[in-house]
Every structure is written in C-alpha cells, then in structure tokens.
Amino acid sequence: MPLKFSFDMRSASNIIEAANEPDLDTDPERAQYVRSIPDALLFNGLLMQHYFISTKFLSKVNDFEIQGTDIWLATYPKSGMTWTAEILSLVCNDGNIDNVKDVYLPKRVKHFEMGSPTGPTGFLGPERLLSTHLPATHIPIQLKQLKCKIIYVVRNPKDTCVSYYHFHRMTSYLGKYSGTWDQFTKLFLAGHLVYGDWLSHVEGYWRLQRQNPRNVLIISYEELKTRLPETIARVGHFVGKTFTADVIEKMANHCSFAEMSANQMVNREVSVDTQVFDMSETKFMRKGIIGDWKSMFNAKQCKQFDDKYNRRLEELDIKLDYNL
Numbered sequence: 001m002p003l004k005f006s007f008d009m010r011s012a013s014n015i016i017e018a019a020n021e022p023d024l025d026t027d028p029e030r031a032q033y034v035r036s037i038p039d040a041l042l043f044n045g046l047l048m049q050h051y052f053i054s055t056k057f058l059s060k061v062n063d064f065e066i067q068g069t070d071i072w073l074a075t076y077p078k079s080g081m082t083w084t085a086e087i088l089s090l091v092c093n094d095g096n097i098d099n100v101k102d103v104y105l106p107k108r109v110k111h112f113e114m115g116s117p118t119g120p121t122g123f124l125g126p127e128r129l130l131s132t133h134l135p136a137t138h139i140p141i142q143l144k145q146l147k148c149k150i151i152y153v154v155r156n157p158k159d160t161c162v163s164y165y166h167f168h169r170m171t172s173y174l175g176k177y178s179g180t181w182d183q184f185t186k187l188f189l190a191g192h193l194v195y196g197d198w199l200s201h202v203e204g205y206w207r208l209q210r211q212n213p214r215n216v217l218i219i220s221y222e223e224l225k226t227r228l229p230e231t232i233a234r235v236g237h238f239v240g241k242t243f244t245a246d247v248i249e250k251m252a253n254h255c256s257f258a259e260m261s262a263n264q265m266v267n268r269e270v271s272v273d274t275q276v277f278d279m280s281e282t283k284f285m286r287k288g289i290i291g292d293w294k295s296m297f298n299a300k301q302c303k304q305f306d307d308k309y310n311r312r313l314e315e316l317d318i319k320l321d322y323n324l
C-alpha cells in the first residue's frame, strides 16, 4: 500500500514542490534523487521530505514563539539526535529512569517539524523539550535570537553519511534509496540530501554558539561515545542540573547503545510501521559506532570528504574523532 501524502500549498508561499523546481533537470543525479523522495518539498530552498511534515505549520515557522525555558536539540540527520534526546529527557527528569522508561521518546522530546498544523503541543515536563533537524537558517526567528537554550550535536561527516545512507535505504518517506553508495556520497558532498548541506548546518549552529555560548552547547557524537558520563554531566550542567557520580553512571548505562537498542521507547521497532521503516534492511539503532565509514569508503571518497571538510573544521576548531 503506498504511503499517503496531502499537499496543501495554499498558504505556503515559501514552500514549493521540489519536483517542480524550475532548474531541477540541469543536474540529473540530483533530479533523480529529489524525485525519489515522495512529494519532496523545498522550504525556503531547503529540501525536506513530506511524510510527517505539515506544510501549513512549516509556512509559519518564523512565528513560533519560544519560551525562555524551552530546551532545543538540533542536529543534522543521523548525528545522535535520538541518543541526546534520551539523555536530555532523563537529565530534565533529574536522572530518574522510572519517570521516562515507559514513555515513548517522541512524546517526551517533540520533533519540531513533525505533527499538527499548529506545531508541537502536549509537552510533558515543566520545560518544553524540542528537537529539530532544521539548519540554523530555517529555525524560528526567536530561536535564532537565542531566547532559550540549544544543544547541537555534530558527528563526523563520514559516519554521518554512512548512517544516512542506510537510513535512506530503509525509510519509505526517503524513497527507500536504491542508488549506489558512490552516488550517495556525491549527493552528501554537494549538500543535495534532505536537510541540505552538512557543513553549512554545522557552521550555522557554530555561529549561534559564538554569539551566545551560555545558550548554545555543542557536543559531538564521538564525545558521547568515548566519554558518555562526562558528556551527560556537561548536558546537565548546561541546563542547570548537577548529579552524583552514581546517578550519572545509571544514566550512562540506560543510554548505552545496548540498552537503547533494546528499549522499545526509543528503538522504533514496534512504534513505527514497518511500511515506514523497513527494519529487515537495517535497524534504526543500527551499529552505533565511530569509524563505520571504513566499511564503505574507498580512497577516492575518503579524499573527497577530507578535502571538503577538514580545513574548514580546523578553522572552526571543531575536533571530531574518526576512529575509536
């Protein structure tokens, strides 16, 4: 049964159907990719999937009112959003695992782009926890003005690309990608994938962090992986919470890959329809490692990524591990 989409473009002048973009056919590889995403849209030029996105809401993103107590989590796709959302939710529940363990993660941390035409509602805690993959250029104006705290998670681009490739293959709203890995790396490098260019995404939040370091925390997937207890403590400190070593250890254990992979509140295994996520291909909680890129990249692709990203990351003083 095909997935159903409904387009309502009447009030969405900043949104167009991506397949109708006038210049699309000047780049056949991009055109093929864009057309493989069911009803893909361009939101102020940003390519987005349309499955769980309300175009009515998207057209009013700038009007979304930020509350000073909001805590936002932003990442490029496949950079550790689920992981950090679980950590954040736990931290905001004072490390009390019983409070979170039976509540579906997307109910605790609301994905901004997902849901009703009025935007996310039904927050559980005193502070609203929200997540987004939107780049800093596309978030609500009051969020750009840093009226609340943002945690940004960055993952090395090679592992991000591998994870995104597998995610594309299993996900119907991303067209169950059937192109080659080499084509996918080219789309990633050119910034053509859904949610756009990886480096611009990182740079956008890096700039916000420079503007107001008190309200923007940047952490990396690799720090989570190699120093989970310390990184949980940093997240806690950032949102004004301190924990004993014992509580930190319990949180770290709850948020380990093994625990989260088996946790139905986060692993999407029963909560998401198999038509949407085909886990016979690959799991949502797939490998959870640093360095999986070595299983996919050839020397040429490796050089292309190094040439494109390394110097700029050095200039930004963003250090990412590529090996464990």
Ligand SMILES: Nc1ncnc2c1ncn2[C@@H]1O[C@H](COP(=O)(O)OS(=O)(=O)O)[C@@H](OP(=O)(O)O)[C@H]1O
Residues within 6 Å of the ligand: 075, 076, 077, 078, 079, 080, 081, 082, 083, 159, 162, 163, 164, 166, 225, 255, 256, 257, 258, 260, 284, 285, 286, 287, 288, 289, 292
């Ligand atoms: N606890 C824990 N430990 C280590 N790794 C973890 C953990 N939780 C999620 N992951 C891995 O994060 C990748 C998914 O990233 P996102 O959650 O950002 O994906 S999404 O964009 O929100 O769909 C995806 O990475 P890959 O395994 O490389 O595909 C997940 O496996």
